[in-house]
Amino acid sequence: MTISISRRRLIMSMSALGLSGLLAPSVLAQTAKAKLVVIGGGFGGATAARFAKRLLPSLSVTLVEPNANYVACPFSNLVIGGLRSIEQQTFSYGALSAEGITIVRAMARDVDAAAKIVTLDNGTTLNYDRLILSPGIDFRWDALQGYDQAASEQLPHAWKAGAQTELLRKQLQAMDDGGVVAISVTAAPFRCPPGPYERASLIAYYLKKNKPKSKLLILDSNEKFSKQGLFTTSWKNLYGDMVEWRAASNDGRVNRVEANSKTLHTDFESLKADVANIIPPQHAGVIAQRVRAASDSGWCPINATTFESTLVPNVHVIGDASIASPMPKSAFSANAQAKVCAIQIVRLLTGLDAEATTLANTCFSYVAEDKAISVSGVYSNEGGQFANMPGAGGVSPADLSISFQQQEAAQAADWFKAITGEAFS
Amino acid sequence: MNRPLVDASLALVLGLMFIALASCSTAVSNKSGAMPDLSTGVSQAAVLSSVCTGCHTSGGSAKALVSLQDYSANLLQRKLLEYKNEADGATVMHRIARGYSEQQIVLIADYVSAQNQIQSAGK
Numbered sequence: 001m002t003i004s005i006s007r008r009r010l011i012m013s014m015s016a017l018g019l020s021g022l023l024a025p026s027v028l029a030q031t032a033k034a035k036l037v038v039i040g041g042g043f044g045g046a047t048a049a050r051f052a053k054r055l056l057p058s059l060s061v062t063l064v065e066p067n068a069n070y071v072a073c074p075f076s077n078l079v080i081g082g083l084r085s086i087e088q089q090t091f092s093y094g095a096l097s098a099e100g101i102t103i104v105r106a107m108a109r110d111v112d113a114a115a116k117i118v119t120l121d122n123g124t125t126l127n128y129d130r131l132i133l134s135p136g137i138d139f140r141w142d143a144l145q146g147y148d149q150a151a152s153e154q155l156p157h158a159w160k161a162g163a164q165t166e167l168l169r170k171q172l173q174a175m176d177d178g179g180v181v182a183i184s185v186t187a188a189p190f191r192c193p194p195g196p197y198e199r200a201s202l203i204a205y206y207l208k209k210n211k212p213k214s215k216l217l218i219l220d221s222n223e224k225f226s227k228q229g230l231f232t233t234s235w236k237n238l239y240g241d242m243v244e245w246r247a248a249s250n251d252g253r254v255n256r257v258e259a260n261s262k263t264l265h266t267d268f269e270s271l272k273a274d275v276a277n278i279i280p281p282q283h284a285g286v287i288a289q290r291v292r293a294a295s296d297s298g299w300c301p302i303n304a305t306t307f308e309s310t311l312v313p314n315v316h317v318i319g320d321a322s323i324a325s326p327m328p329k330s331a332f333s334a335n336a337q338a339k340v341c342a343i344q345i346v347r348l349l350t351g352l353d354a355e356a357t358t359l360a361n362t363c364f365s366y367v368a369e370d371k372a373i374s375v376s377g378v379y380s381n382e383g384g385q386f387a388n389m390p391g392a393g394g395v396s397p398a399d400l401s402i403s404f405q406q407q408e409a410a411q412a413a414d415w416f417k418a419i420t421g422e423a424f425s
Numbered sequence: 426m427n428r429p430l431v432d433a434s435l436a437l438v439l440g441l442m443f444i445a446l447a448s449c450s451t452a453v454s455n456k457s458g459a460m461p462d463l464s465t466g467v468s469q470a471a472v473l474s475s476v477c478t479g480c481h482t483s484g485g486s487a488k489a490l491v492s493l494q495d496y497s498a499n500l501l502q503r504k505l506l507e508y509k510n511e512a513d514g515a516t517v518m519h520r521i522a523r524g525y526s527e528q529q530i531v532l533i534a535d536y537v538s539a540q541n542q543i544q545s546a547g548k
């Protein structure tokens with residue numbers, strides 16, 4: 001078998017050169033140290049830092065992140081539905097430190113792109129050759145009248161996981177049976193397109209079990225939504241008429257809120273809710289605006305092949321902050337983008353050209369404790385543009401069998417382990 | 426424009442390494458005629474395969490998703506082509522495999538199995 005012999009030879013020579021790394025340590029010791037700084041230790045940033053370090057061990061990799069622990073948004077709707085603890089969502093950066101990544105616990109405040117220097121909120125500066133920005137989202141507190149940071153203590157967004165997730169959970173627990181829960185959904189684009197509707201499903205799951213006389217009203221600033229047919233069917237089958245969805249054109253758009261009275265105003269109506277979850281307008285993390293990597297849209301235009309900002313050289317943007325449509329703002333996308341970006345940065349640092357490739361995404365959404373639906377996409381990033389691969393992708397079949405949904409829920413659980421494993425453990 | 430940030434001697438070593446490995450991987454080209462470039466972690470095969478591991482680990486506790494370590498190049502190639510070509514398949518893998526060319530599938534299968542062999546050799 002010539003194939004297996006030559007394979008073995010290949011593998012032996014790869015091992016001699018330092019396995020999957022690029023170079024043997026003796027070679028690396030003699031090389032100038034290139035510097036990579038990563039801002040944001042979420043799904044994008046943590047994964048990118050690890051892959052870059054693994055590919056090019058001589059690279060100095062610094063990860064800037066203000067929080068000691070990361071609390072993951074995916075599966076946080078299960079916490080809200082009472083099916084999971086916040087501890088199961090929480091990850092530390094210990095594995096990254098152990099791999100030789102320098103973790104700096106601070107907020108990046110500014111970047112001088114001409115001098116290639118990051119300034120932190122504690123005054124320290126960091127030099128870089130390449131910078132990765134993966135700051136996720138921040139909220140546009142000014143954009144929905146009445147909804148500022150103080151208001152979010154009464155009307156939680158729970159769109160960044162942690163204390164806000166627990167607050168929404170507690171409000172649901174404290175509500176009387178027969179109450180009205182309202183979810184206000186901002187106009188696209190926002191983090192996790194199917195997320196509001198997964199949340200609605202799992203709140204309905206909780207209400208049906210514990211407070212069956214209650215109502216759940218989704219006030220939407222959009223005309224349609226991700227996996228709409230599948231969600232709508234599931235709501236009807238599982239929760240009867242407990243869930244009501246109102247499109248923007250059906251007076252669904254919330255344009256003002258009053259936090260103290262939990263009142264949501266649409267064009268023609270005022271609705272007093274018992275629990276109100278406001279998914280507010282968003283833009284790329286504030287640091288992206290400071291770096292001027294964000295356009296007027298609030299999000300960061302990039303060259304899709306290299307993830308380099310089209311506005312600021314040597315700054316690469318991945319994850320929710322980037323404009324990567326048709327890739328959605330998901331942890332799955334951030335993970336794939338992080339790995340491709342890390343590889344392209346290592347290519348560029350070692351004098352190779354960047355290469356286009358194919359990326360994929362799958363978003364699972366739970367509709368009940370043990371049932372999920374999914375949407376997938378496959379994307380080319382050739383010529384600096386993202387494009388759907390024709391004929392690929394799509395949603396779970398419409399004639400959903402229970403066992404198919406149970407299978408997708410089991411796949412989702414494995415996916416969560418794999419993706420958090422790549423980022424944090 | 427892309428000024429290398431590592432010095433010239435490193436670039437030279439890298440270059441030599443690519444040549445050495447390229448000659449190896451030529452011999453690895455398989456029956457469908459594609460020439461897998463398995464040479465480094467930054468190859469086309471590596472970048473394609475990097476997306477797979479967001480779901481599929483090698484080893485570990487996965488129940489519903491397969492672990493990549495169990496796959497030889499031939500088996501993985503066959504499975505992925507099945508997913509790609511089963512017109513009425515509805516699983517996530519069917520929906521994804523349709524977006525990859527046969528040549529890309531060969532690259533992924535060869536790269537993943539080479540990684541498996543490196544891993545088991547390291548144990």
Ligand SMILES: Cc1cc2nc3c(=O)[nH]c(=O)nc-3n(C[C@H](O)[C@H](O)[C@H](O)COP(=O)(O)OP(=O)(O)OC[C@H]3O[C@@H](n4cnc5c(N)ncnc54)[C@H](O)[C@@H]3O)c2cc1C
Nearest residue numbers: 040042043044073074108135136192287319320330331332
């Ligand atoms: C309810 C909900 C459910 C979801 N479910 C799913 C799902 O099932 N599947 C899926 O794929 N996706 C899901 N998502 C989406 C997913 O959470 C995001 O797409 C993902 O977290 C994006 O990764 P990121 O790296 O861009 O940002 P993040 O993960 O948010 O990470 C950003 C990090 O940057 C840090 N940071 C910000 N600014 C600075 C600064 N100036 N200096 C230093 N650090 C900074 C932050 O502290 C944070 O740790 C869900 C989201 C929500 C809200």
